[in-house]
Amino acid sequence: MPGHKRNPAFEAGFLPVKQDITEITGFDDLHHAEDIIKNAQDFAAELFGSREVFFSVNGSTAAILSAVSAAVRRGGKLLTARNCHKSLYHAMYLREIVPVYIYPGIDRETGICCSIDPEETERLLSENDDIEAVFITSPTYDGAVSDIRAIAEAAHRHSVPLIVDEAHGAHFCFSPYFPESAVRSGADIVIHSIHKTLPSMTGTSVLHRCTDRISHDKIARFMSIYQTSSPSYPMMASLDFCFHFLKDQGKIWFDAFTSRLEQLRNGLSQFQKIRLMDFYGAEYRKQKGFYDFDRSKILLSADCVKGGGAGLFRILQEKYLLEPEMSAYNYVLMMTTMGDTEEGFRRLYEAVSDLENHPEIFISANMDELSQKRSDFTERISERPEPVMRISEAMDSETAALPLDQCVGRISAEFMYLYPPGVPLIVPGERISLQFVQNMKRYVSAGMKIAGIRDCSGKYMDCVV
Numbered sequence: 159m160p161g162h163k164r165n166p167a168f169e170a171g172f173l174p175v176k177q178d179i180t181e182i183t184g185f186d187d188l189h190h191a192e193d194i195i196k197n198a199q200d201f202a203a204e205l206f207g208s209r210e211v212f213f214s215v216n217g218s219t220a221a222i223l224s225a226v227s228a229a230v231r232r233g234g235k236l237l238t239a240r241n242c243h244k245s246l247y248h249a250m251y252l253r254e255i256v257p258v259y260i261y262p263g264i265d266r267e268t269g270i271c272c273s274i275d276p277e278e279t280e281r282l283l284s285e286n287d288d289i290e291a292v293f294i295t296s297p298t299y300d301g302a303v304s305d306i307r308a309i310a311e312a313a314h315r316h317s318v319p320l321i322v323d324e325a326h327g328a329h330f331c332f333s334p335y336f337p338e339s340a341v342r343s344g345a346d347i348v349i350h351s352i353h354k355t356l357p358s359m360t361g362t363s364v365l366h367r368c369t370d371r372i373s374h375d376k377i378a379r380f381m382s383i384y385q386t387s388s389p390s391y392p393m394m395a396s397l398d399f400c401f402h403f404l405k406d407q408g409k410i411w412f413d414a415f416t417s418r419l420e421q422l423r424n425g426l427s428q429f430q431k432i433r434l435m436d437f438y439g440a441e442y443r444k445q446k447g448f449y450d451f452d453r454s455k456i457l458l459s460a461d462c463v464k465g466g467g468a469g470l471f472r473i474l475q476e477k478y479l480l481e482p483e484m485s486a487y488n489y490v491l492m493m494t495t496m497g498d499t500e501e502g503f504r505r506l507y508e509a510v511s512d513l514e515n516h517p518e519i520f521i522s523a524n525m526d527e528l529s530q531k532r533s534d535f536t537e538r539i540s541e542r543p544e545p546v547m548r549i550s551e552a553m554d555s556e557t558a559a560l561p562l563d564q565c566v567g568r569i570s571a572e573f574m575y576l577y578p579p580g581v582p583l584i585v586p587g588e589r590i591s592l593q594f595v596q597n598m599k600r601y602v603s604a605g606m607k608i609a610g611i612r613d614c615s616g617k618y619m620d621c622v623v
């Protein structure tokens with residue numbers, strides 16, 4: 159990220175002071191759009207095939223806060239996938255929402271989250287008739303896509319809307335090489351971080367209203383609350399530039415991008431040590447619990463590399479001057495977009511090819527041992543903590559940072575994440591178990607990156623007192 163990858167083809171000017179205006183006459187107002195901004199939003203809706211588009215200059219974060227606030231009353235119940243971005247959790251905090259979680263399966267081999275199961279969604283909706291909306295993330299950061307059509311049907315059978323965080327899938331609408339977008343699969347609200355995978359400036363996103371299940375007025379009200387009253391015109395212009403560019407030249411650029419990408423994936427798939435983790439084959443996907451997969455995400459296995467994902471990340475960055483998106487326990491994620499050049503893809507291919515001939519970077523472990531290690535890891539992250547109080551109640555309580563051993567049996571006042579699977583292993587208001595504390599110590603001693611908690615060293619946690 160960002161999707162433009164500093165490719166000069168998308169340059170809209172350096173530090174666009176000239177375009178940095180406010181709501182002067184003739185330039186409309188994002189919060190009451192009726193002229194040029196409305197036209198730009200309407201153009202985007204037509205391009206993507208949604209009913210209505212709202213621009214966000216505060217990323218998908220503001221769009222997610224708005225969608226959830228509009229769909230669920232204060233203190234109401236939301237059926238949500240557990241593996242969601244923190245903005246969803248922040249929406250639940252702000253609106254005192256009570257979550258019912260759909261836990262995605264976790265792939266034993268990689269530790270990454272699988273797709274959301276429509277049957278599980280249906281079951282939880284049947285058991286909780288006071289749920290007001292369903293929220294899922296598809297694709298995930300790693301690229302796992304869920305069966306939106308089936309999940310939307312389940313939600314609609316229970317008369318509630320489906321909100322899809324498709325922040326990482328704005329490109330889906332522009333090539334059949336990618337999975338079908340939630341915009342065209344029956345979701346009611348879809349959120350796109352345009353800046354993540356398309357050529358627009360950081361922080362630019364859109365919220366699509368695809369049906370009338372959630373009203374224009376409610377969304378508009380919350381988008382105005384969660385966004386600045388001085389929205390940046392260069393950012394809005396960047397969205398508009400991006401959408402016109404895609405309308406005029408999207409097909410040419412996406413055809414070229416996907417053909418380069420397919421070639422790169424084919425090339426990478428021949429390597430044995432730094433393996434391309436490919437979840438695309440239909441049979442394989444079924445067996446693994448992935449409904450579909452976004453092939454723009456290149457996942458390189460670091461199982462055999464000294465230092466695992468972090469080790470491979472460092473080598474790619476320092477030796478080959480490549481910029482991986484993220485390192486996880488045993489793999490590295492490379493994000494590709496239409497802004498990547500042929501030369502960039504060639505450099506990645508050559509780097510992996512070169513590394514295959516460097517035995518010093520690999521460990522000499524036996525594969526059974528590795529697979530046992532992975533299974534143990536997956537086992538540990540599969541714990542489902544007991545919810546005791548609302549997220550909002552726990553976060554607003556009096557709290558104290560306690561040494562880990564003293565946290566057992568107490569209520570967490572913080573989130574704690576591991577990547578993968580990117581699921582919060584604990585959420586404010588949930589009970590800290592002995593198992594959780596033991597696992598946490600293991601993650602720390604294995605040098606894994608713990609996110610979300612205030613004390614990143616993992617020695618203390620904020621608890622409700």
Ligand SMILES: Cc1ncc(COP(=O)(O)O)c(C=O)c1O
Pocket residue numbers: 216217218219220242243245295298299323325326351361362363
């Ligand atoms: C799945 C997902 N949803 C939402 C967001 C928030 O997006 P933004 O940075 O556009 O606010 C992110 C950000 O990384 C994300 O990964």
